Amino acid sequence: MTNTPPQLDPVSPAEAAVLHIAQRETAPDFAAEFEPITKGFLFAVISLGALGCLAACCLVWRTLTRAFSGGAR
Amino acid sequence: MPPSDFDFLIVGSGPSGSHAAMEAIASGRKVALVEIGYSNNQPPPFDTSKTFSEIRRSDPNQQAYFLGDNPVTALRNQGRAGPHLTPGRQYMIRNMDQLFPLESDSFLPLQSSGIGGLGVSWGANCFALEDFELERIGIDPAGMSGHYTRAAAEVGISGPSSDDLSPLIANLDRSVIQPPLPLDSNAESLLRNYLAKRGRHHANGAFLGQSLLAMLSQNLGDRQANALTDMDFWADAGRSVYRPRYTIEKLRTHANFTHLTGRLAERFRSTPDGVTLECRNVESGARESFSARKLLLAAGAINSGRLALASFHDYQSRLPILCNPNHWVAAINLSMLGKPARDRRHSLSQLTVLLQAECDGPDYVLAQIYSYRSLLLFRLLKDIPLPPKQGLLFLRLLATAFTCVNIHFPDRPSANRWIQLEARAGGDILRASTSYSPTEKEWIQRYERRMLRFLTSLRCIPMGVNRPLHGASIHYAGTLPYAGDARPLTTAPDGMLRNAPNVYVADGSSWRFMPAKGLTLTLMANARRVASQAVRDLAAEDALVR
Numbered sequence: 001m002t003n004t005p006p007q008l009d010p011v012s013p014a015e016a017a018v019l020h021i022a023q024r025e026t027a028p029d030f031a032a033e034f035e036p037i038t039k040g041f042l043f044a045v046i047s048l049g050a051l052g053c054l055a056a057c058c059l060v061w062r063t064l065t066r067a068f069s070g071g072a073r
Numbered sequence: 074m075p076p077s078d079f080d081f082l083i084v085g086s087g088p089s090g091s092h093a094a095m096e097a098i099a100s101g102r103k104v105a106l107v108e109i110g111y112s113n114n115q116p117p118p119f120d121t122s123k124t125f126s127e128i129r130r131s132d133p134n135q136q137a138y139f140l141g142d143n144p145v146t147a148l149r150n151q152g153r154a155g156p157h158l159t160p161g162r163q164y165m166i167r168n169m170d171q172l173f174p175l176e177s178d179s180f181l182p183l184q185s186s187g188i189g190g191l192g193v194s195w196g197a198n199c200f201a202l203e204d205f206e207l208e209r210i211g212i213d214p215a216g217m218s219g220h221y222t223r224a225a226a227e228v229g230i231s232g233p234s235s236d237d238l239s240p241l242i243a244n245l246d247r248s249v250i251q252p253p254l255p256l257d258s259n260a261e262s263l264l265r266n267y268l269a270k271r272g273r274h275h276a277n278g279a280f281l282g283q284s285l286l287a288m289l290s291q292n293l294g295d296r297q298a299n300a301l302t303d304m305d306f307w308a309d310a311g312r313s314v315y316r317p318r319y320t321i322e323k324l325r326t327h328a329n330f331t332h333l334t335g336r337l338a339e340r341f342r343s344t345p346d347g348v349t350l351e352c353r354n355v356e357s358g359a360r361e362s363f364s365a366r367k368l369l370l371a372a373g374a375i376n377s378g379r380l381a382l383a384s385f386h387d388y389q390s391r392l393p394i395l396c397n398p399n400h401w402v403a404a405i406n407l408s409m410l411g412k413p414a415r416d417r418r419h420s421l422s423q424l425t426v427l428l429q430a431e432c433d434g435p436d437y438v439l440a441q442i443y444s445y446r447s448l449l450l451f452r453l454l455k456d457i458p459l460p461p462k463q464g465l466l467f468l469r470l471l472a473t474a475f476t477c478v479n480i481h482f483p484d485r486p487s488a489n490r491w492i493q494l495e496a497r498a499g500g501d502i503l504r505a506s507t508s509y510s511p512t513e514k515e516w517i518q519r520y521e522r523r524m525l526r527f528l529t530s531l532r533c534i535p536m537g538v539n540r541p542l543h544g545a546s547i548h549y550a551g552t553l554p555y556a557g558d559a560r561p562l563t564t565a566p567d568g569m570l571r572n573a574p575n576v577y578v579a580d581g582s583s584w585r586f587m588p589a590k591g592l593t594l595t596l597m598a599n600a601r602r603v604a605s606q607a608v609r610d611l612a613a614e615d616a617l618v619r
Binding site: 011014015017018019020021022023025026027028031033034035036037038039040041042043044045047048051054055058059062 | 126129130131132133135136139140144145148149410411412413414449450451454455457458459460461463465466467469470471472473474
């Protein structure tokens with residue numbers, strides 16, 4: 001490994017999705033979409049709880065698909 | 074003996090080189106500073122009167138400086154160099170691989186070719202070390218306070234006049250410390266939670282206080298007080314945060330100072346009469362030599378080590394390398410969840426934690442607390458196990474409570490951590506290897522757990538810990554350590570490199586211990602100490618001739 005990681009790899013779908021958001025985040029027209037949501041502690045806890053459940057499902061789904069795609073090879 | 078080109082030659086313009094040069098120039102001698110010296114002389118590319126949120130809402134050109142020309146590279150490099158190496162600061166690593174080739178599968182340091190060295194992206198945290206820490210490094214504490222004061226006066230430091238941390242990090246002449254900048258909403262609530270159980274934290278050996286920063290709260294010369302626009306990662310607006318290049322600019326106004334940029338120092342030859350430095354002109358490839366009566370190595374621990382090995386044609390020895398292991402903690406401050414935060418703030422470290430530790434005597438583990446905001450949300454998205462849209466919602470809900478904690482652990486020399494010069498067909502290359510023993514890893518894990526427990530006690534809940542590859546702390550030292558005996562490739566107590574008359578080690582290469590507390594202010598003070606020793610030695614030689 002040298003000092004700097006190689007930069008020649010093609011952009012992955014995950015990177016492309018993040019870059020799309022980066023471009024949107026740095027455009028004034030979409031500034032409101034990136035503002036902090038500050039509607040109080042209870043609202044934050046309930047919303048984060050729901051997103052946390054979704055994240056857990058995503059993790060399980062990813063693990064399963066990875067396991068099955070690995071098995072297929 | 075032919076006359077030398079200069080009295081002092083200094084290699085490197087970082088925190089050590091710039092301050093060593095300041096001390097040498099004050100003696101009235103002819104001084105030259107050799108470096109690559111890439112720079113970005115562009116003024117801040119945004120309206121410096123506007124805050125981060127105002128800029129986000131109004132500037133149609135913000136992509137140019139927030140994302141740069143190559144956002145893919147920026148995104149991939151952030152794990153390596155840290156997200157704070159923003160597009161406007163990337164010049165400091167230009168041609169890094171070609172200029173300072175290093176090969177390793179376990180150590181990934183950052184090396185700078187920019188004017189001001191690694192100080193280009195310095196986090197500006199300042200620490201004056203305690204006597205026991207200086208002694209462990211190999212520096213005699215007597216007389217250091219004067220050098221600390223001169224370095225601090227040049228840098229411009231702001232911080233609290235007295236809090237729980239002051240006796241541990243700010244043992245400085247109070248007249249050189251400006252009043253503190255206001256804390257942001259997140260840090261204010263954490264400090265409040267700490268003070269509510271202060272006695273209990275002290276009993277557990279945990280201390281929290283406002284960070285001492287090389288960031289102005291009052292105007293100083295042509296530099297301005299920080300405008301609290303939260304744009305400090307993107308440009309040096311008003312020069313509020315100190316960068317070593319400001320000192321280099323001052324030096325350039327002196328008639329007896331020569332700035333030799335575009336040169337890579339490759340070897341020195343030293344004799345009892347003086348030193349010759351062989352350089353490569355990085356543009357033309359031409360070899361050039363400069364002579365001086367004294368040479369001060371200040372190219373940073375890795376490159377000063379490389380220069381010493383190349384000069385002695387030593388391809389066998391392994392030099393030790395010190396580097397703080399550092400871990401990043403993502404945490405949520407429950408006291409701020411769902412609450413708005415003040416828009417006016419600075420972007421750098423708000424609070425500092427010191428945990429008392431024990432390892433061959435008293436020691437510390439340190440953490441810097443940041444409130445994540447102006448580095449943009451998209452950088453965090455890839456680490457969140459949600460689709461982008463839901464991930465963004467998640468981050469917006471956490472935005473004002475999101476806290477980044479950078480934990481630094483001390484480092485000691487070990488046979489398992491080294492650099493070595495290797496001759497290759499295309500030129501010399503450094504090889505490096507770093508690993509930690511099970512006992513060392515267990516020590517680090519134990520104190521990481523203690524730090525996480527401390528954060529939890531402040532109602533700041535750790536969500537995850539990122540442990541980057543070794544080298545990411547950007548703190549390097551110890552390649553030519555102080556030694557009482559006369560071993561080669563070590564530094565004598567007077568700062569002179571062994572077997573190299575007239576060559577002084579002015580950077581952290583000479584340290585035989587790396588404290589968890591940030592090293593930069595001590596590098597500056599130590600460089601001044603070594604340079605003043607070299608000035609005294611030169612004066613003594615002249616007196617002898619007369």
